[in-house]
Amino acid sequence: MAIADVAEYAHLTKDEVEQLGREFDAIRAEIEESRGAKDAAYINKVITTQRWMAAGARIGMIVSSPFPRARKPVLAASAVTLGLAKILENMEIGHNVMHGQWDWMNDPEIHSSTWEWDTGQPAEQWKHSHNYIHHQFTNVLGVDNDIGYGVLRMAREQKWTPVALGQPVYNALLAALFQWGVALHDLDLEAIRKGQKDPEEMKRQLKQIAKKGRNQILKDYVLYPALSGKEWKSTIKANATANLMRNIWSYLIIFCGHFPDGALHFTEEELEDETRAEWYLRQIFGTANIEGGPLFHVMSGNLSYQIEHHLFPDLPSNRYAEISPRVQALCEKYGIPYSSGPLHRQYGQVLRTVMKLSLPNKMTKDDRPPTGADITIEHRRKAEEERQIRRTELGGWSRSAS
Amino acid sequence: MTSSVPLTSPPFAWPHGSLDKGKVVQCALSRVCGGCGTSLGRPIAFLGTTEEVDRNAFHAPPLHEACARALRETGIAGASVVLTAGFEYVRPTADALDRRPTFVPNSIIGPA
Numbered sequence: 001m002a003i004a005d006v007a008e009y010a011h012l013t014k015d016e017v018e019q020l021g022r023e024f025d026a027i028r029a030e031i032e033e034s035r036g037a038k039d040a041a042y043i044n045k046v047i048t049t050q051r052w053m054a055a056g057a058r059i060g061m062i063v064s065s066p067f068p069r070a071r072k073p074v075l076a077a078s079a080v081t082l083g084l085a086k087i088l089e090n091m092e093i094g095h096n097v098m099h100g101q102w103d104w105m106n107d108p109e110i111h112s113s114t115w116e117w118d119t120g121q122p123a124e125q126w127k128h129s130h131n132y133i134h135h136q137f138t139n140v141l142g143v144d145n146d147i148g149y150g151v152l153r154m155a156r157e158q159k160w161t162p163v164a165l166g167q168p169v170y171n172a173l174l175a176a177l178f179q180w181g182v183a184l185h186d187l188d189l190e191a192i193r194k195g196q197k198d199p200e201e202m203k204r205q206l207k208q209i210a211k212k213g214r215n216q217i218l219k220d221y222v223l224y225p226a227l228s229g230k231e232w233k234s235t236i237k238a239n240a241t242a243n244l245m246r247n248i249w250s251y252l253i254i255f256c257g258h259f260p261d262g263a264l265h266f267t268e269e270e271l272e273d274e275t276r277a278e279w280y281l282r283q284i285f286g287t288a289n290i291e292g293g294p295l296f297h298v299m300s301g302n303l304s305y306q307i308e309h310h311l312f313p314d315l316p317s318n319r320y321a322e323i324s325p326r327v328q329a330l331c332e333k334y335g336i337p338y339s340s341g342p343l344h345r346q347y348g349q350v351l352r353t354v355m356k357l358s359l360p361n362k363m364t365k366d367d368r369p370p371t372g373a374d375i376t377i378e379h380r381r382k383a384e385e386e387r388q389i390r391r392t393e394l395g396g397w398s399r400s401a402s
Numbered sequence: 403m404t405s406s407v408p409l410t411s412p413p414f415a416w417p418h419g420s421l422d423k424g425k426v427v428q429c430a431l432s433r434v435c436g437g438c439g440t441s442l443g444r445p446i447a448f449l450g451t452t453e454e455v456d457r458n459a460f461h462a463p464p465l466h467e468a469c470a471r472a473l474r475e476t477g478i479a480g481a482s483v484v485l486t487a488g489f490e491y492v493r494p495t496a497d498a499l500d501r502r503p504t505f506v507p508n509s510i511i512g513p514a
Contacts, residue, residue, distance in 0.1 A: 014496070017496075018495065018496050018497065021495065021496075032490065032508065098433075100433065100488055100489075103446075103487050103488025103489075103508075103509070104487060104488040104508045104509045105487070105488075105509070106487035106488075106509050106511070108444060111444050111487070112433050112442075112488075113433060113441060113442045113443050113444050113446075114444060124441050127431075127432045127433050127434075127441070128428075128432045128434075131431040131432055131433065132427070132428050132431040132432040135431055136427055136431055274493075275493070275494060275495055275496040276492075276493035276494060276495050276496075277495065277496065278496075279493055314490070314491070
């Protein structure tokens with residue numbers, strides 16, 4: 001659907017939409033003006049904590065080798081600690097640093113142009129597939145590769161084929177191997193399948209992924225196990241456990257941020273000249289929050305505040321908690337939905353969608369507002385001549401005129 | 403860090419001689435240089451007119467310092483280069499007369 005067709009938005013006039021935009025602008029300006037030493041201290045503390053956790057875990061695996069009695073518990077503790085360190089590095093540090101949330105600090109290390117994270121995908125490709133494609137075209141069918149990661153059918157508007165019957169299995173594999181699913185994200189598997197990918201660009205990206213992937217494998221499955229001497233197999237198992245923990249957790253947080261029933265899908269029309277206020281609205285309609293305590297939010301990279309993150313992707317993540325009640329109050333004031341729920345409920349809805357959409361549409365009932373009757377979306381950006389000329393009018397006029 | 407990659411011809415964000423809105427958004431969010439199309443470095447440079455420098459809001463996307471200097475010679479986007487560690491990407495509002503997005507440097511290091 002286009003943003004103007006969202007039922008929850010239909011009651012707003014053009015002026016109300018723009019007023020809502022100005023209220024979000026005010027929140028943004030306030031955070032920009034007040035960010036400073038306290039925020040810098042926060043991210044430095046998180047990075048220091050993460051590094052001590054990772055170092056402690058790696059050392060624990062090595063020093064436990066000569067002590068048969070202590071080996072198992074120390075290894076188990078080290079594996080869990082390393083898993084938590086990887087989660088912190090990927091979610092609260094790497095993801096947010098690469099958004100440019102901390103660029104204002106002018107720190108040579110904590111900067112979007114220099115950070116390379118502890119996962120299979122090269123930072124450069126992440127900044128394209130996530131920062132640009134996903135955040136600019138949030139939940140836009142056929143464009144945003146986060147809708148099913150090129151593997152799963154997550155919207156009824158995506159064409160059903162018998163391959164979709166295996167979705168429950170693909171879903172479990174994607175969760176377990178999420179690091180590698182993300183690594184291939186910017187390749188755009190769907191475009192490759194359809195022969196739409198530029199072969200030169202694909203070659204360049206594959207080379208980058210191979211180099212990054214090789215380094216990740218060497219680090220976790222060759223170098224550190226070698227340092228453990230004859231107990232190298234145990235270290236491999238512990239590192240694999242840590243990677244599995246990080247994979248499943250990041251999959252859960254990302255899927256729960258976009259695929260519960262409250263998050264809507266959109267088509268590409270009307271996005272070209274979208275105003276700031278409309279963009280804000282699309283971010284709210286396309287995302288969902290996960291409820292939890294302060295530690296849960298930190299471990300999710302504050303992506304549990306997915307709505308706030310999509311509204312303000314380059315504001316420091318530690319400020320989303322204070323923004324959240326204000327965003328929620330604005331949604332209430334303007335009568336628009338603010339989708340939020342505990343992890344188990346949000347994931348339950350995701351899992352139901354995965355199962356339902358493994359079957360043809362006619363065999364299941366829709367759980368969310370459809371994009372349109374019998375619409376099937378192709379996976380590709382539209383060519384210039386295929387795009388509709390966008391109306392600049394907003395609100396009631398554009399809806400009644402359609 | 404400055405770019406070792408030469409400007410593409412035409413420059414990445416000016417594929418037809420004028421700024422391409424889609425490329426500008428891509429540069430802003432993917433954090434790539436509007437001149438050569440590769441990953442940005444640090445500091446980030448903005449090229450603009452005196453007016454843009456005075457109001458601290460630029461239309462041209464972020465650039466490598468070297469690309470900004472090279473583009474300055476072409477006169478494609480003004481003659482002033484400002485260096486910054488970070489920037490805000492500002493989408494246009496419905497009532498803005500100029501519907502181009504702007505970039506607001508948020509931690510200016512100085513002029514180049």
